[in-house]
Amino acid sequence: MTNNTSAVELRARALAVLAEYNKYVYGYEHIGAGLLIASISGGICHILAEGVPGLAKTHSVKTMAHCISDMSFVRVQFTPDMMPKEITGTKVIDLESRQSHIDWGPIFGKNFVLADEINRGKTNVQSALLEPMAEGQGTVAGSTRKVENPFVVMATQNPIEQEGTNPLPEAQHDRFLFKFIYDYASLEDELKILENPALANLDYTTIKPQMSKDELLAARDYVANNINVSRTFNEYLLKVCRATRPGSDEFKELCSRAPEVAEILNLVKVGVSPRALQGLQRACKVNAFLFGKTKSGESRDYVMPSDLKGSDDTLKLAHAVLRHRIIMKEEANYRKGGKISSEQVIDAVLSHIFPIDDESAYSKR
DSSP: OOOTTTHHHHHHHHHHHHHHHTTTOSOOOOHHHHHHHHHHHHHEEEEEOOOOSSSSSSHHHHHHHHETTTTTEEEEEEOOOOOOOHEEEEEEHHHHHHOOOEEETTTTOOOEEEEEEESSSSSHGGGGGHHHHHHHHEEEEEEEEESSOEEEEEEEEOOSSSSSSSOHHHHHHHEEEEEEEEOOHHHHHHHHHHHGGGGGHHHHHHSSOEHEEEHHHHHHHHHHSSSBBBBHHHHHHHHHHTTTSSSSSHHHHHHHHHHHHHHHHHEEEEEHHHHHHHHHHHHHHHHHHHHOTTTTTOSBBOOOOHHOOOOOHHHOOHHHTTTTEEEEGGGGGTTSSSSSOOHHHHHHHHHHOOOOOOOOHHHHO
């Protein structure tokens, strides 16, 4: 934490970032919260955003980048003829001096990286992001360079049914903390868009930063060291995640106890990974820091099941973290009565695994 910035001030400035973001992005307030939570959470904190073109995916991340001062931004457009060196860089030899150097790619030196239409690139190009996203560094011709801190990749993709797209490898999916589904905004929000035509040609430099990069990193440090995660919460988190894994005791117990849920769970091919557990826990800590309230209305310094589950009015962290990590069997697409998705698996698990209803159990240190 900076010398003169308290936790209260850091929280207020982070919430001011969201208020500024919401002045320019209508209908996707939960995604603004997700971008901020990812930035503060640290670690593997990247975001996959899926939706048809024109739904403000690029606009969202550019707006967030300008709400925080000193945060650099770059947009990389993925195309079918793209090469991995256009992401990470290449070794260049000067023919006159016969000296070589590394021409590092555009993702280095940037805090927010927009990987636009990532599933239009070939698999080897998509995989060029794996090392920077997972290990915070890139390697070119034996030379290694660290990425910036913070480093958040927001990759957009068109629905995979569209022509000319390449689904991301399963291993790549697990490098994204969140997956957001962009749908069409409500009528009220689209009216706001029409009534603010200047948004179509927004000068992003007019956005007023509400928080500095140093303050964001201070908030990250505060959350890591001061937001309590009780054993009670960890046990609940484990039960939820392990219930998505075929063959686990939690999976078998839930199928035995709730036959209507077993019909859905038995269509799961692969459940969520330990990396998902860690990411969901970190995200819940940030959510508690930003939005958590005690019964008396004071800010919480501990995590509750409500941070994980969310509501229709808040970001549903369990869905955002788990939806892209649960892999369904092929027959889930052709089930009589309609396709079964990972969303339905998460809904089923959350509605049948009950946390302890005692706030004091979560505040214990």
